[in-house]
Amino acid sequence: MFTIAKILVPIDFSPRSTDAADAAAAVADHFASEITVLHVMAPRFDLSLATSAESARTEAEQRLKEFRLNEGQNHRVKRVLLEGEPASKIVEYAHSEHVDLVMMPTHGYGPFRRLLLGSITAKVLHDSSCLVWTAVHTPDTASCVHSAQPHHIACAVDLGPQSGRILTWATQLSGEFGAKLSVIHVVASLDPRLQTYYLSPEWRGEVINEAKAELVQTMETAGARGEIHIEIGSIADAIANAAKSVQADLLLIGRSSLDGVTGRLPTNAYAIIRESPCPVLSV
Numbered sequence: 001m002f003t004i005a006k007i008l009v010p011i012d013f014s015p016r017s018t019d020a021a022d023a024a025a026a027v028a029d030h031f032a033s034e035i036t037v038l039h040v041m042a043p044r045f046d047l048s049l050a051t052s053a054e055s056a057r058t059e060a061e062q063r064l065k066e067f068r069l070n071e072g073q074n075h076r077v078k079r080v081l082l083e084g085e086p087a088s089k090i091v092e093y094a095h096s097e098h099v100d101l102v103m104m105p106t107h108g109y110g111p112f113r114r115l116l117l118g119s120i121t122a123k124v125l126h127d128s129s130c131l132v133w134t135a136v137h138t139p140d141t142a143s144c145v146h147s148a149q150p151h152h153i154a155c156a157v158d159l160g161p162q163s164g165r166i167l168t169w170a171t172q173l174s175g176e177f178g179a180k181l182s183v184i185h186v187v188a189s190l191d192p193r194l195q196t197y198y199l200s201p202e203w204r205g206e207v208i209n210e211a212k213a214e215l216v217q218t219m220e221t222a223g224a225r226g227e228i229h230i231e232i233g234s235i236a237d238a239i240a241n242a243a244k245s246v247q248a249d250l251l252l253i254g255r256s257s258l259d260g261v262t263g264r265l266p267t268n269a270y271a272i273i274r275e276s277p278c279p280v281l282s283v
Contacts, residue, residue: 002172002173002175002176003031003100004027004028004031004033004100004101004131005031005033005034005100006033006034006036006097006098006099006100006101007024007027007028007033007034007035007036007099007100007101007102007103008035008036008038008090008093008094008097008099008101008102008103009021009024009035009036009037009038009102009103009104010038010039010040010086010090010102010104010120010124011037011038011039011064011067012039013039013063013067014105016105016135017067017104017105018067018068019105019135020103020104020105020133020135021035021037021067021068021069021103022069023103023133023135023147023148023279024103024148025069025075025148026148026149027101027103027148028075029075030148030149030176030177031075032075033075033100033101034075034076034077034078035069035075035076035077035078036077036078036079036080036093036097036099037064037067037069037077037078037079037080038079038080038081038082038089038090038093039060039063039064039067039079039080039081039082040081040082040083040084040085040086040089040090041056041057041060041081041082041083041084042084042085042086043083043084043085057081057083060081061081064079064081065079067079080093086120087119087120087123087124087127088123090102090120090124090128091123091124091127091128094124094128094129094130095128095129099130100130100131101130101131101132101133102124102128102130102131102132102133103132103133104120104121104124104132104133104134104135105118105121105134105135106118106121106134106135106136106273106274121134122270125255125269125270125273125282131281131282131283132281132282133147133279133280133281133282134273134279134280134282135279136276136277136278136279147249147250147278147279149177149249150173150174150177150179150248150249150250151177151179151180151249152179152180152181152182152246152247152248152249152250153170153173153174153177153179153180153181153182153248153249153250153251153252154181154182154183154184154239154242154243154246154248154250154251154252154278155167155170155181155182155183155184155226155251155252155253156183156184156185156186156239156242156243156251156252156253156272157183157184157185157215157218157254158185158186158254159185159211159214159215159218162254162255163218163222163254164218164221164222165222165254165283166252166253166254166283167183167218167219167222167224168222168223168224169252169283170183170224170226170252171222171223171224171225171226173252173281174226179249180226180227181224181225181226181227182226182227182228182229182242182246182248183215183219183224183226183227183228183229184229184231184238184239184242184243185211185215185228185229185230185231186230186231186232186233186235186238186239186242187207187208187211187230187231187232188233188234188235189232189233189234204232207232208230208232211230212228212230215228215230216228227246229242229245229246235268235271235272236268236271236272236274236275237275239251239253239272239275239276240272240275240276240277243276243277243278244277248277248278249278249279250278250279250280250281251272251276251278251279251280251281252280252281252283253269253272253273253280253281253282253283254282254283255269255282255283269282
């Protein structure tokens, strides 16, 4: 049975934190989950702007208590205040409390925020072992709550060893919400110097047919059913365009195992999250 018992929502009191918390409340209502709203106070090396460390903590406690959350009847909420390096504390808390899902914005405030994932979100994505939901990386925040009750889920796979597991997750999630499932695979662009040959209709047709056959077999093994989309091009851009084309409410992507030095987030995942037209659930 697909279930999410514990949801962690790290907040920095920005409007985007509120959007993520509202989405978490909608998910929690569906699964009767417990929500933990977590604020981490970063170490302060200069207290000249505050009367004392204690007053800063008191202020944070009050803001956390007053933080707006759509508290429904089918979930429980607790608020936690920690001190330390935010990303590390979020990952540690998620692990120690056996959190099933972390829900957070891709960034708060700051310059160049459209171009870069926030460093805290990037580290949580890289280091955490649970599901991580990230809000859409654009000013459009209405999609946050829509993704919490999705009608159309897009799942992007690379046909690597983890694809079957990701497809199983996507199938279970779409079944839980009665959502339509679209499965996306992108054949990466090749050397542009050879594009006269590689972009010929004959070659494109052959590549698409081979990829589709492999994807169909992978889906059958995973017991997944969905509409297949094979694209050729830049991986992040092609996935984003396909998700937009099918009007997906939520994009599901995979993360690698913890083995090795690269962590859990594949090379293209940051770009996919940054370009996605809808919130992304990283498995």
